[in-house]
Amino acid sequence: MQPQSQTTATNPAQTSPSPSPSSLLPPTSYPLSPSLKIFAIESSCDDTAAAVVENGRKVLSSVVASQVFRHVEFGGVVPEIAGRMHCEAISGVAKEAFSQAGVTIDDVDAIAVTAYPGLIGSLLVGVNFAKGLALTASKPLIPVHHLRGHIAANFISHPGLEPPFLCLVVSGGHSHIVEVKDFTDMRIIGRTRDDAAGEAFDKTARTMGLPYPGGVHMDKLAENGNPEAFTFPVPKVSGSPYDFSFSGLKTAVINTIHNMQQKGMELPREDMAASVRNSVVNILTDRFLLAARDTGYKRLVLAGGVSANSLLRRRMKELCDAGGYELYYPALSLCGDNAAMIGAQGYFEFLCGHTADMSLNARAERSIEL
Numbered sequence: 001m002q003p004q005s006q007t008t009a010t011n012p013a014q015t016s017p018s019p020s021p022s023s024l025l026p027p028t029s030y031p032l033s034p035s036l037k038i039f040a041i042e043s044s045c046d047d048t049a050a051a052v053v054e055n056g057r058k059v060l061s062s063v064v065a066s067q068v069f070r071h072v073e074f075g076g077v078v079p080e081i082a083g084r085m086h087c088e089a090i091s092g093v094a095k096e097a098f099s100q101a102g103v104t105i106d107d108v109d110a111i112a113v114t115a116y117p118g119l120i121g122s123l124l125v126g127v128n129f130a131k132g133l134a135l136t137a138s139k140p141l142i143p144v145h146h147l148r149g150h151i152a153a154n155f156i157s158h159p160g161l162e163p164p165f166l167c168l169v170v171s172g173g174h175s176h177i178v179e180v181k182d183f184t185d186m187r188i189i190g191r192t193r194d195d196a197a198g199e200a201f202d203k204t205a206r207t208m209g210l211p212y213p214g215g216v217h218m219d220k221l222a223e224n225g226n227p228e229a230f231t232f233p234v235p236k237v238s239g240s241p242y243d244f245s246f247s248g249l250k251t252a253v254i255n256t257i258h259n260m261q262q263k264g265m266e267l268p269r270e271d272m273a274a275s276v277r278n279s280v281v282n283i284l285t286d287r288f289l290l291a292a293r294d295t296g297y298k299r300l301v302l303a304g305g306v307s308a309n310s311l312l313r314r315r316m317k318e319l320c321d322a323g324g325y326e327l328y329y330p331a332l333s334l335c336g337d338n339a340a341m342i343g344a345q346g347y348f349e350f351l352c353g354h355t356a357d358m359s360l361n362a363r364a365e366r367s368i369e370l
């Protein structure tokens with residue numbers, strides 16, 4: 001669906017299926033303001049975030065409390081700690097987001113929240129906080145898919161961007177090539193068979209002794225290294241030509257590093273980082289460009305934490321310039337997890353009437369196709 005202009009928008013709540021139990025629900029009609037403000041919450045992994053977003057494109061506030069300083073000592077996210085830290089942080093983060101936007105709960109039209117996919121104990125904190133707000137303030141509640149949110153970060157960074165387009169969604173937990181037919185109509189045409197791209201970076205970075213999350217450290221180190229110093233096998237994935245695999249690369253990197261250690265050789269870290277980054281980016285761009293050529297999409301979009309990778313951005317720019325494609329990626333501040341992207345996608349879901357009642361529950365897994 002194309003988003004309707006604010007003057008003609010129908011009330012989405014009127015088109016929602018009749019909810020139950022009725023005594024627990026917000027009212028069935030809401031006065032829509034010409035500038036539709038959404039208060040959004042994100043807590044799917046290790047960032048507690050809240051934001052106020054207007055009309056899906058304009059960020060009035062965006063607050064992110066990262067827990068990475070606690071997880072770094074374990075080399076990865078500890079789910080139990082993450083859930084507890086979301087509990088401690090969420091009220092303060094929400095208060096700060098309202099304050100920075102200069103609005104109160106009465107001024108917002110709806111509450112959006114990441115409901116899936118992610119760490120279940122983390123998601124539950126955000127979902128229950130959002131349900132409490134929606135219930136007490138009688139506001140509609142909008143469940144948002146985390147990866148749809150990552151894609152929507154581009155609607156904030158590029159106010160003129162509209163579907164249809166082909167999107168490479170690359171995060172710490174997922175790697176997909178997605179046909180974005182419309183704001184809420186998506187189809188996966190390629191996916192990873194094993195690790196996500198971010199995981200491939202994080203696991204190889206860990207072998208090199210880099211701190212969690214390794215992707216960003218690897219990216220910095222790689223800038224001064226030789227990408228041809230080490231060569232790694234190109235994965236063969238049978239079946240879909242658009243699917244990725246990173247497990248072979250991970251094993252090859254680990255074996256190379258162990259062999260060098262056994263021989264007492266010093267690891268040229270910059271060269272290793274540059275070679276790993278080059279291999280991951282080659283795998284991603286080969287499949288993405290092949291999918292673009294076969295499907296005929298001329299507008300290509302990057303999304304997710306790994307879309308911050310400097311080589312991925314540069315290489316995609318070169319390939320798109322050479323192949324006559326339009327390329328979009330989010331501002332660096334919107335690549336990682338944040339609630340502004342959830343508020344942006346929440347707006348488009350809301351215009352389609354995709355609201356939930358108080359029976360909404362978090363889910364660790366759910367397809368972006370919904």
Ligand code: KG4
Nearest residue numbers: 171172173198213215305306308309336337
């Ligand atoms: O989207 P995101 O913030 O969280 C998930 O939804 O998973 O993605 C986090 C992932 C991590 O694996 C992190 O290492 C990776 O994004 N990442 C990067 C860069 N910045 C973050 N990977 C490569 N290069 C970067 N510059």
Ligand code: ZN
Nearest residue numbers: 171305336337
């Ligand atoms: Zn994410």
